[in-house]
Amino acid sequence: MLFYRQLVALFCGNDKRALHMSLQIVEAEQKLNELLPKQRLEGSPPAKLMAAAKLWSDEVWEQALLMGPMPLTGDQRIQAKLLAKNPVYICGVHRSGTTLVKDILDGHPDLAVLPSEGTWYTNLEHKLSLLSKDAQIVFLGKEWLRRLVNPINQPPYWLAGRSTADNSPYVDFARYLMAWWTQVKRDNDQWPHIAIVLAWASCTNKLGSRYWVDKTPVNERYLARIWGSTPRAKIIHVIRDPIATLTSRKKMEPSVSFRHALADLKVSFGVAVKQSALIHSHFMQVHYEELCEDTQVITREMVSFLGIQKSAALNQPTVAGIPVQANSSFIKDPEAGKVISVADHNQTDILSKAEKDVIAAYIGRLSAKLKYPLHRVGFLRGLYLRFRYRLLR
Numbered sequence: 001m002l003f004y005r006q007l008v009a010l011f012c013g014n015d016k017r018a019l020h021m022s023l024q025i026v027e028a029e030q031k032l033n034e035l036l037p038k039q040r041l042e043g044s045p046p047a048k049l050m051a052a053a054k055l056w057s058d059e060v061w062e063q064a065l066l067m068g069p070m071p072l073t074g075d076q077r078i079q080a081k082l083l084a085k086n087p088v089y090i091c092g093v094h095r096s097g098t099t100l101v102k103d104i105l106d107g108h109p110d111l112a113v114l115p116s117e118g119t120w121y122t123n124l125e126h127k128l129s130l131l132s133k134d135a136q137i138v139f140l141g142k143e144w145l146r147r148l149v150n151p152i153n154q155p156p157y158w159l160a161g162r163s164t165a166d167n168s169p170y171v172d173f174a175r176y177l178m179a180w181w182t183q184v185k186r187d188n189d190q191w192p193h194i195a196i197v198l199a200w201a202s203c204t205n206k207l208g209s210r211y212w213v214d215k216t217p218v219n220e221r222y223l224a225r226i227w228g229s230t231p232r233a234k235i236i237h238v239i240r241d242p243i244a245t246l247t248s249r250k251k252m253e254p255s256v257s258f259r260h261a262l263a264d265l266k267v268s269f270g271v272a273v274k275q276s277a278l279i280h281s282h283f284m285q286v287h288y289e290e291l292c293e294d295t296q297v298i299t300r301e302m303v304s305f306l307g308i309q310k311s312a313a314l315n316q317p318t319v320a321g322i323p324v325q326a327n328s329s330f331i332k333d334p335e336a337g338k339v340i341s342v343a344d345h346n347q348t349d350i351l352s353k354a355e356k357d358v359i360a361a362y363i364g365r366l367s368a369k370l371k372y373p374l375h376r377v378g379f380l381r382g383l384y385l386r387f388r389y390r391l392l393r
Contacts, residue, residue: 097288107313
Protein backbone atom coordinates (compact mmCIF):
# COMPACT_ATOMS: atom_id res chain seq x y z
CA MET A 1 0.00 0.00 0.00
CA LEU A 2 2.84 2.37 0.85
CA PHE A 3 4.48 1.70 -2.55
CA TYR A 4 1.16 2.37 -4.31
CA ARG A 5 0.76 5.73 -2.55
CA GLN A 6 4.33 6.69 -3.40
CA LEU A 7 3.72 5.79 -7.05
CA VAL A 8 0.53 7.84 -7.21
CA ALA A 9 2.28 10.79 -5.57
CA LEU A 10 5.11 10.51 -8.09
CA PHE A 11 2.77 10.60 -11.07
CA CYS A 12 0.62 13.36 -9.62
CA GLY A 13 3.75 15.36 -8.95
CA ASN A 14 4.88 14.95 -12.55
CA ASP A 15 1.43 15.96 -13.78
CA LYS A 16 1.50 19.11 -11.67
CA ARG A 17 5.01 19.90 -12.87
CA ALA A 18 3.98 19.34 -16.49
CA LEU A 19 0.94 21.60 -16.08
CA HIS A 20 3.09 24.28 -14.45
CA MET A 21 5.60 24.12 -17.30
CA SER A 22 2.78 24.22 -19.89
CA LEU A 23 1.47 27.43 -18.34
CA GLN A 24 5.00 28.85 -18.35
CA ILE A 25 5.28 28.06 -22.06
CA VAL A 26 2.01 29.85 -22.80
CA GLU A 27 3.13 32.87 -20.79
CA ALA A 28 6.57 32.97 -22.44
CA GLU A 29 4.91 32.54 -25.83
CA GLN A 30 2.66 35.53 -25.27
CA LYS A 31 5.59 37.73 -24.24
CA LEU A 32 7.55 36.64 -27.32
CA ASN A 33 4.57 37.24 -29.59
CA GLU A 34 4.25 40.83 -28.37
CA LEU A 35 7.85 41.52 -29.41
CA LEU A 36 7.64 40.08 -32.92
CA PRO A 37 7.81 42.87 -35.55
CA LYS A 38 4.49 43.67 -37.20
CA GLN A 39 6.23 44.41 -40.49
CA ARG A 40 9.42 43.21 -42.17
CA LEU A 41 12.35 43.87 -39.85
CA GLU A 42 15.31 45.60 -41.47
CA GLY A 43 18.55 45.07 -39.60
CA SER A 44 19.33 42.80 -36.65
CA PRO A 45 16.60 41.71 -34.21
CA PRO A 46 16.55 43.71 -30.95
CA ALA A 47 18.09 42.17 -27.83
CA LYS A 48 14.71 41.92 -26.06
CA LEU A 49 13.31 39.84 -28.90
CA MET A 50 16.33 37.52 -28.90
CA ALA A 51 16.14 37.08 -25.11
CA ALA A 52 12.41 36.34 -25.18
CA ALA A 53 12.89 33.76 -27.96
CA LYS A 54 15.65 32.05 -25.99
CA LEU A 55 13.56 31.93 -22.81
CA TRP A 56 10.61 30.47 -24.69
CA SER A 57 12.70 27.80 -26.45
CA ASP A 58 14.28 26.85 -23.11
CA GLU A 59 10.81 26.34 -21.59
CA VAL A 60 9.65 24.22 -24.54
CA TRP A 61 12.76 22.05 -24.46
CA GLU A 62 12.43 21.43 -20.71
CA GLN A 63 8.81 20.35 -21.16
CA ALA A 64 9.83 17.98 -23.97
CA LEU A 65 12.56 16.48 -21.76
CA LEU A 66 10.01 15.92 -19.00
CA MET A 67 7.65 14.11 -21.37
CA GLY A 68 10.36 12.20 -23.23
CA PRO A 69 10.81 11.23 -26.91
CA MET A 70 7.65 10.80 -28.94
CA PRO A 71 6.73 7.12 -29.50
CA LEU A 72 7.21 6.07 -33.14
CA THR A 73 5.16 3.48 -34.98
CA GLY A 74 6.49 0.93 -37.44
CA ASP A 75 4.73 2.72 -40.31
CA GLN A 76 6.38 5.99 -39.33
CA ARG A 77 9.80 4.37 -39.41
CA ILE A 78 9.16 2.92 -42.87
CA GLN A 79 7.90 6.25 -44.22
CA ALA A 80 10.82 8.12 -42.69
CA LYS A 81 13.37 5.78 -44.25
CA LEU A 82 11.96 6.48 -47.71
CA LEU A 83 11.52 10.21 -47.21
CA ALA A 84 15.06 10.73 -45.89
CA LYS A 85 16.53 9.55 -49.20
CA ASN A 86 14.62 12.04 -51.36
CA PRO A 87 15.51 15.70 -50.81
CA VAL A 88 14.89 18.68 -53.05
CA TYR A 89 17.36 21.52 -52.55
CA ILE A 90 16.39 25.02 -53.65
CA CYS A 91 19.53 27.14 -53.98
CA GLY A 92 20.97 30.29 -55.53
CA VAL A 93 22.56 33.41 -54.08
CA HIS A 94 20.78 35.54 -51.50
CA ARG A 95 18.00 37.73 -52.94
CA SER A 96 17.80 35.68 -56.16
CA GLY A 97 14.26 34.37 -55.62
CA THR A 98 14.81 31.11 -53.74
CA THR A 99 12.18 32.01 -51.14
CA LEU A 100 9.51 32.45 -53.82
CA VAL A 101 10.22 28.99 -55.24
CA LYS A 102 9.98 27.44 -51.77
CA ASP A 103 6.75 29.27 -50.99
CA ILE A 104 5.15 28.16 -54.26
CA LEU A 105 5.99 24.50 -53.51
CA ASP A 106 5.05 24.79 -49.83
CA GLY A 107 1.48 23.53 -49.92
CA HIS A 108 1.90 20.59 -52.29
CA PRO A 109 0.67 17.35 -50.68
CA ASP A 110 3.65 15.35 -51.98
CA LEU A 111 6.23 17.68 -50.44
CA ALA A 112 7.40 18.15 -46.85
CA VAL A 113 8.80 21.68 -47.06
CA LEU A 114 10.93 23.10 -44.27
CA PRO A 115 9.40 26.50 -43.41
CA SER A 116 12.79 28.10 -42.70
CA GLU A 117 16.18 27.98 -44.40
CA GLY A 118 17.97 24.72 -43.65
CA THR A 119 21.52 26.18 -43.55
CA TRP A 120 23.03 22.79 -42.68
CA TYR A 121 26.12 22.94 -44.89
CA THR A 122 26.43 26.72 -44.73
CA ASN A 123 26.12 27.22 -40.97
CA LEU A 124 24.81 24.57 -38.60
CA GLU A 125 27.18 21.73 -39.47
CA HIS A 126 30.17 23.78 -38.32
CA LYS A 127 28.44 24.97 -35.14
CA LEU A 128 27.52 21.42 -34.15
CA SER A 129 31.08 20.24 -34.76
CA LEU A 130 32.23 22.52 -31.93
CA LEU A 131 29.84 20.97 -29.40
CA SER A 132 29.84 17.76 -27.41
CA LYS A 133 27.52 14.98 -28.62
CA ASP A 134 25.08 15.59 -25.77
CA ALA A 135 24.96 19.34 -26.46
CA GLN A 136 24.33 18.99 -30.20
CA ILE A 137 20.67 18.00 -30.05
CA VAL A 138 19.94 20.68 -27.44
CA PHE A 139 21.50 23.42 -29.57
CA LEU A 140 19.91 22.26 -32.82
CA GLY A 141 16.51 21.64 -31.26
CA LYS A 142 16.26 25.07 -29.66
CA GLU A 143 17.59 26.77 -32.79
CA TRP A 144 14.86 25.17 -34.89
CA LEU A 145 12.16 25.88 -32.32
CA ARG A 146 12.95 29.56 -32.73
CA ARG A 147 13.00 29.23 -36.53
CA LEU A 148 9.52 27.72 -36.48
CA VAL A 149 8.29 30.79 -34.64
CA ASN A 150 10.12 33.47 -36.59
CA PRO A 151 11.91 32.24 -39.71
CA ILE A 152 12.71 35.56 -41.47
CA ASN A 153 11.74 38.39 -39.09
CA GLN A 154 8.47 39.16 -40.83
CA PRO A 155 4.96 37.67 -40.71
CA PRO A 156 3.73 34.97 -40.72
CA TYR A 157 4.93 33.71 -37.34
CA TRP A 158 4.13 30.63 -35.20
CA LEU A 159 4.27 28.26 -38.15
CA ALA A 160 3.24 25.21 -36.12
CA GLY A 161 0.33 27.05 -34.47
CA ARG A 162 -0.02 28.37 -30.93
CA SER A 163 0.44 26.55 -27.64
CA THR A 164 -2.24 26.03 -25.00
CA ALA A 165 -2.12 24.71 -21.45
CA ASP A 166 -3.19 21.32 -22.85
CA ASN A 167 -0.88 21.06 -25.85
CA SER A 168 2.06 22.69 -27.59
CA PRO A 169 2.96 21.74 -31.16
CA TYR A 170 6.49 22.95 -30.40
CA VAL A 171 6.86 20.49 -27.53
CA ASP A 172 5.65 17.83 -29.97
CA PHE A 173 8.31 18.92 -32.47
CA ALA A 174 11.04 18.71 -29.82
CA ARG A 175 9.85 15.27 -28.72
CA TYR A 176 9.81 14.04 -32.32
CA LEU A 177 13.33 15.38 -32.78
CA MET A 178 14.46 13.46 -29.70
CA ALA A 179 12.90 10.31 -31.15
CA TRP A 180 14.32 10.64 -34.67
CA TRP A 181 17.75 11.66 -33.35
CA THR A 182 18.36 8.07 -32.29
CA GLN A 183 16.68 6.51 -35.34
CA VAL A 184 18.33 8.27 -38.29
CA LYS A 185 21.20 6.32 -39.81
CA ARG A 186 24.48 8.14 -39.29
CA ASP A 187 26.00 7.12 -42.62
CA ASN A 188 24.89 10.47 -44.06
CA ASP A 189 26.93 13.62 -43.41
CA GLN A 190 23.76 15.60 -42.74
CA TRP A 191 21.96 13.13 -40.48
CA PRO A 192 21.17 15.74 -37.76
CA HIS A 193 19.46 17.88 -40.39
CA ILE A 194 17.45 14.88 -41.56
CA ALA A 195 16.29 14.38 -37.97
CA ILE A 196 14.96 17.96 -38.09
CA VAL A 197 13.20 17.24 -41.38
CA LEU A 198 11.56 14.10 -40.00
CA ALA A 199 10.47 15.90 -36.83
CA TRP A 200 8.79 18.63 -38.88
CA ALA A 201 7.22 16.10 -41.25
CA SER A 202 5.90 14.14 -38.27
CA CYS A 203 4.29 17.23 -36.74
CA THR A 204 2.62 18.19 -40.03
CA ASN A 205 1.53 14.67 -41.07
CA LYS A 206 3.92 14.77 -44.05
CA LEU A 207 6.05 11.69 -43.37
CA GLY A 208 4.42 10.01 -46.34
CA SER A 209 5.55 12.75 -48.73
CA ARG A 210 7.58 11.91 -51.81
CA TYR A 211 10.25 14.56 -51.15
CA TRP A 212 11.45 16.83 -48.39
CA VAL A 213 12.38 20.33 -49.48
CA ASP A 214 15.19 22.52 -48.17
CA LYS A 215 15.77 26.09 -49.29
CA THR A 216 19.22 27.44 -48.49
CA PRO A 217 21.04 30.14 -50.49
CA VAL A 218 24.50 29.19 -51.81
CA ASN A 219 23.92 25.46 -51.32
CA GLU A 220 24.94 25.20 -54.98
CA ARG A 221 28.50 25.19 -53.64
CA TYR A 222 27.87 21.82 -52.01
CA LEU A 223 26.40 19.82 -54.89
CA ALA A 224 29.14 17.18 -54.74
CA ARG A 225 28.46 16.57 -51.04
CA ILE A 226 24.70 16.62 -51.51
CA TRP A 227 24.75 14.07 -54.33
CA GLY A 228 27.41 12.07 -52.50
CA SER A 229 25.21 11.60 -49.43
CA THR A 230 21.80 11.56 -51.18
CA PRO A 231 22.23 10.47 -54.82
CA ARG A 232 18.50 10.94 -55.53
CA ALA A 233 18.57 14.60 -54.54
CA LYS A 234 16.93 17.07 -56.91
CA ILE A 235 18.39 20.57 -57.26
CA ILE A 236 16.42 23.68 -58.24
CA HIS A 237 18.93 26.47 -58.87
CA VAL A 238 17.35 29.92 -59.01
CA ILE A 239 19.13 32.69 -60.91
CA ARG A 240 18.18 36.34 -61.35
CA ASP A 241 19.40 39.41 -63.20
CA PRO A 242 22.65 40.36 -61.43
CA ILE A 243 21.84 44.08 -61.19
CA ALA A 244 18.48 43.34 -59.55
CA THR A 245 20.01 40.71 -57.26
CA LEU A 246 22.77 42.97 -55.97
CA THR A 247 20.41 45.94 -55.67
CA SER A 248 18.09 43.89 -53.47
CA ARG A 249 20.97 42.56 -51.41
CA LYS A 250 22.43 46.04 -50.87
CA LYS A 251 19.07 47.22 -49.55
CA MET A 252 18.24 44.21 -47.37
CA GLU A 253 21.75 43.24 -46.23
CA PRO A 254 23.70 46.51 -45.95
CA SER A 255 26.26 44.90 -43.64
CA VAL A 256 27.41 42.54 -46.43
CA SER A 257 30.22 44.02 -48.47
CA PHE A 258 29.50 44.59 -52.14
CA ARG A 259 32.72 42.75 -53.00
CA HIS A 260 31.64 39.58 -51.20
CA ALA A 261 28.12 39.74 -52.64
CA LEU A 262 29.52 39.98 -56.16
CA ALA A 263 32.02 37.16 -55.54
CA ASP A 264 29.15 34.95 -54.29
CA LEU A 265 27.21 35.73 -57.45
CA LYS A 266 30.13 34.75 -59.68
CA VAL A 267 30.43 31.36 -57.96
CA SER A 268 26.70 30.76 -58.30
CA PHE A 269 26.64 31.74 -61.98
CA GLY A 270 29.63 29.49 -62.60
CA VAL A 271 27.78 26.52 -61.13
CA ALA A 272 24.68 27.39 -63.15
CA VAL A 273 26.64 27.46 -66.42
CA LYS A 274 28.43 24.19 -65.65
CA GLN A 275 25.32 22.26 -64.60
CA SER A 276 23.24 23.57 -67.51
CA ALA A 277 25.79 22.15 -69.92
CA LEU A 278 25.54 18.68 -68.36
CA ILE A 279 21.76 18.27 -68.82
CA HIS A 280 20.68 15.67 -66.29
CA SER A 281 17.47 14.73 -64.52
CA HIS A 282 18.56 15.92 -61.07
CA PHE A 283 19.17 19.60 -61.85
CA MET A 284 16.75 22.33 -62.90
CA GLN A 285 17.53 25.98 -63.50
CA VAL A 286 14.82 28.57 -62.83
CA HIS A 287 15.03 32.16 -64.01
CA TYR A 288 13.38 34.33 -61.39
CA GLU A 289 12.00 36.74 -63.99
CA GLU A 290 10.32 33.91 -65.91
CA LEU A 291 8.82 32.58 -62.69
CA CYS A 292 7.32 36.00 -61.92
CA GLU A 293 6.00 36.61 -65.44
CA ASP A 294 4.86 33.07 -66.34
CA THR A 295 4.30 31.54 -62.93
CA GLN A 296 2.00 28.74 -64.07
CA VAL A 297 4.33 27.74 -66.92
CA ILE A 298 7.41 27.51 -64.70
CA THR A 299 5.39 25.80 -61.96
CA ARG A 300 4.33 23.12 -64.44
CA GLU A 301 7.98 22.63 -65.37
CA MET A 302 8.89 22.18 -61.70
CA VAL A 303 6.04 19.68 -61.28
CA SER A 304 7.34 17.72 -64.27
CA PHE A 305 10.93 17.87 -62.99
CA LEU A 306 9.90 16.49 -59.59
CA GLY A 307 7.47 13.94 -61.02
CA ILE A 308 4.61 15.06 -58.77
CA GLN A 309 0.96 15.74 -59.51
CA LYS A 310 -0.46 19.15 -60.33
CA SER A 311 -2.08 20.81 -57.35
CA ALA A 312 -4.14 23.94 -56.78
CA ALA A 313 -1.90 24.60 -53.77
CA LEU A 314 0.82 25.71 -56.20
CA ASN A 315 -1.23 28.73 -57.22
CA GLN A 316 -0.52 30.66 -54.01
CA PRO A 317 2.81 31.18 -52.22
CA THR A 318 2.57 30.06 -48.61
CA VAL A 319 4.73 29.06 -45.67
CA ALA A 320 3.40 26.20 -43.56
CA GLY A 321 0.13 26.73 -45.41
CA ILE A 322 -0.13 30.43 -44.47
CA PRO A 323 -0.17 33.01 -47.32
CA VAL A 324 3.08 34.97 -47.34
CA GLN A 325 3.92 38.55 -48.22
CA ALA A 326 4.56 39.04 -51.91
CA ASN A 327 8.04 38.80 -53.39
CA SER A 328 9.45 42.32 -53.18
CA SER A 329 11.71 44.13 -50.74
CA PHE A 330 10.88 47.52 -52.27
CA ILE A 331 7.09 47.52 -51.86
CA LYS A 332 5.70 48.46 -48.46
CA ASP A 333 3.15 45.97 -47.12
CA PRO A 334 2.84 43.88 -50.32
CA GLU A 335 -0.29 41.78 -50.67
CA ALA A 336 0.00 38.30 -49.15
CA GLY A 337 -0.18 35.22 -51.34
CA LYS A 338 0.57 37.06 -54.57
CA VAL A 339 3.42 36.81 -57.08
CA ILE A 340 4.54 40.28 -58.15
CA SER A 341 5.63 40.69 -61.76
CA VAL A 342 9.10 42.01 -62.57
CA ALA A 343 7.60 45.23 -63.92
CA ASP A 344 5.94 45.88 -60.56
CA HIS A 345 9.06 45.33 -58.42
CA ASN A 346 9.95 49.04 -58.62
CA GLN A 347 13.51 48.70 -57.38
CA THR A 348 15.18 51.91 -56.29
CA ASP A 349 18.41 52.53 -58.21
CA ILE A 350 20.90 52.35 -55.33
CA LEU A 351 23.94 50.96 -57.16
CA SER A 352 26.63 53.43 -58.20
CA LYS A 353 27.98 53.59 -61.75
CA ALA A 354 31.26 52.07 -60.51
CA GLU A 355 29.37 49.16 -58.94
CA LYS A 356 27.41 48.52 -62.14
CA ASP A 357 30.59 48.69 -64.20
CA VAL A 358 32.49 46.26 -61.97
CA ILE A 359 29.54 43.84 -62.13
CA ALA A 360 29.76 43.90 -65.92
CA ALA A 361 33.55 43.57 -65.91
CA TYR A 362 33.65 40.75 -63.36
CA ILE A 363 30.77 38.48 -64.42
CA GLY A 364 29.76 39.82 -67.83
CA ARG A 365 30.66 36.66 -69.76
CA LEU A 366 28.98 34.30 -67.30
CA SER A 367 25.93 36.54 -67.13
CA ALA A 368 25.53 36.56 -70.92
CA LYS A 369 25.61 32.75 -71.01
CA LEU A 370 22.66 32.74 -68.59
CA LYS A 371 20.63 35.18 -70.73
CA TYR A 372 21.54 38.27 -68.73
CA PRO A 373 23.64 40.42 -71.09
CA LEU A 374 25.36 43.36 -69.38
CA HIS A 375 26.78 46.57 -70.81
CA ARG A 376 30.37 46.49 -72.05
CA VAL A 377 33.16 48.05 -70.03
CA GLY A 378 36.52 49.05 -71.48
CA PHE A 379 39.47 46.80 -70.62
CA LEU A 380 41.42 49.39 -68.62
CA ARG A 381 38.29 50.61 -66.80
CA GLY A 382 37.36 47.02 -65.96
CA LEU A 383 40.89 46.19 -64.79
CA TYR A 384 40.97 49.28 -62.57
CA LEU A 385 37.60 48.50 -60.99
CA ARG A 386 38.50 44.87 -60.36
CA PHE A 387 41.70 46.03 -58.69
CA ARG A 388 39.78 48.63 -56.66
CA TYR A 389 37.26 46.08 -55.42
CA ARG A 390 39.91 43.38 -54.95
CA LEU A 391 38.32 41.11 -57.54
CA LEU A 392 41.30 40.33 -59.76
CA ARG A 393 41.07 36.55 -59.35
